[in-house]
Amino acid sequence: MSRTVAFGRDVLGAPDVDIEDLLACLSPSEVQALLDELASDPDDKHVPASVRTSYRCEKNPTGDLDRGSLITYIKGEAVKHPDKEEEVKFELGFKRGKVYEPKYTQEELDLMKREADIAEKVRLDEDEEMALSSASLEDIMNLADILNTNPQNFIREAYSDPLPFFPPEPPNQTNPKITDFAVSTLCLALEQNSALKSLNLESNRISPDTVAALFESLASRKNGILEVRISGQQQQKMGFRVESKIANAVQLNPRLLRIGIDFQFPEVINRVSKHLISNMDKLRIQRQVKEEKSEINWTPCRTIDQTNIQEQEQELGQEQEQNQGEEQEQEKDQEQEQKHDQELEDEQKQESEKEQEEEEQEES
Structure with a gap:
């Protein structure tokens, strides 16, 4: 049934x-x-x-899995059953076995014959082929423009720009195994840090609260960190509470200049960016003040006696005359540089006008 x-x-x-x-x-x-x-x-x-597969093994297990013994058994079986020797030894340039011969349909054969006939018809003389083979792509394009034809009539090839070479990226020097415990230990050391200037902790497994504690430790007065990179953590979205704590810690740091971190809220981004800009402005003002102080040459203090007043006045007069002479020489040098720059601009204008006239004549 x-x-x-x-x-x-x-x-x-x-x-x-x-x-x-x-x-x-x-x-x-x-x-x-x-x-x-x-x-x-x-x-x-x-x-x-x-x-995940439909196969089910019905055999009973013989014991617990022992990886070492399994590898030893596999190696023993490999030694017992050596590889078969090749009947035909390898020789350079000699093909062993069947040689692949492509099979074409009748339509493909007709198309190949038609292309061969076209290539035979458009073949040029030996002198012309030598000239075109040595010509560059720009020469062929110029010749096509003169004859008002398509450049593909001269050479039937497809040209493309060479592929740009991009050097390989350097190996990642960061340690992806850094966790909260290691960063907490690092925070204690950073509070007393005065030598380290840059800190990179990207692509690790640091929690948001530990990141906030790290920025709070950097806000101490003895710390000298100028740059911190801590993006690419396992938990990228930290929330407004943690981001606000980081922003508060950054605003307490008068030395921090650059931060590599991804914020989610525009308010936090605005606060942090404004504070970093103000730190950079303060550093720039300090640098300018130092440069101005270094340019001033103060004369040493002198004791004035009634007997050498005239000598001091003469020396001051000579110094003033020397300063005036140096200022005049500087003004002359500036005027000469301005004249030279003006002459260069005039020459460039004349050359550009000549080139325009020549182009207009060629077009006409």
């Missing part, structure tokens, strides 16, 4: 087929095989690897 017949009728040929009737026609082994086939999904990462 066929298994498709149940309850006195053909189940598959019936108009109202019920899934329970179909399952009732299957044996337990067939039902289990069907379940395994439907439940198996090789791309499902949420289930164990043994369940």
